[in-house]
Amino acid sequence: MNPTSPEREIFVQNAVKWSSNNFMSGHPDLHQKLAKIYWREKNFTLAKFHFLYSRDSYGCALMLIELHNNHGYSNEVELFIAQVVLQLLCLKKKSIASEIFEIYVSQHPKIDGGPPYVHPVLNFLSCLLNTIESRNYGLFTTICKQYTTCLTKDPCIIQYLDKVGHIFFKSKPSQGNHEGLLNSFLNSFFDGFSSDDTTSYQVNNTLLAQVAELD
Structure with a gap:
């Protein structure tokens, strides 16, 4: 689905809700997959949000390092x-x-x-x-x-x-x-x-x- 498509945002919201039977905020594995997709698309805001609800510590840390190296100042x-x-x-x-x-x-x-x-x-x-x-x-x-x-x-x-x-x-x-x-x-x-x-x-x-x- 096109990243700019409004339908994709609705699809993601429904998918997370669908996966929330045993996890109030959605299944961690689904959040991990979403985080990696947004990371690949350089949408760091949504990537970070989904990493927070995943269990992928390593992926989240590497994403933050890339984010800082590409978009942050040294003192940040x-x-x-x-x-x-x-x-x-x-x-x-x-x-x-x-x-x-x-x-x-x-x-x-x-x-x-x-x-x-x-x-x-x-x-x-x-x-x-x-x-x-x-x-x-x-x-x-x-x-x-x-x-x-x-x-x-x-x-x-x-x-x-x-x-x-x-x-x-x-x-x-x-x-x-x-x-x-x-x-x-x-x-x-x-x-x-x-x-x-x-x-x-x-x-x-x-x-x-x-x-x-x-x-």
């Missing part, structure tokens, strides 16, 4: 993996998030060794994944405070972290756009965001709405 190497890791944690897929992170940092040609990494967000993600294993709420708040400055590079990160805290550490969920667990030490940074800084928030608005419904 950490942000391309940060969103996916946090989105997967919000979907309660901690093991897959860890696998994708490890593959991404080990395979990306612009990441040299670690931990510790040159890029602070990568260090934060590494600490976060280990902290989730220990379920140490005090350590969670400590590392969030420690990495406050770098975390505000992407406004979506704040909302994802608020949900991660609620899921894994039983913290109080946010009551507004920028309230909740991280409000006390992150809220002051939002006033300085430009319109460009909110682009990734708009792109990920659908997923944010979905994870907001999770307990």
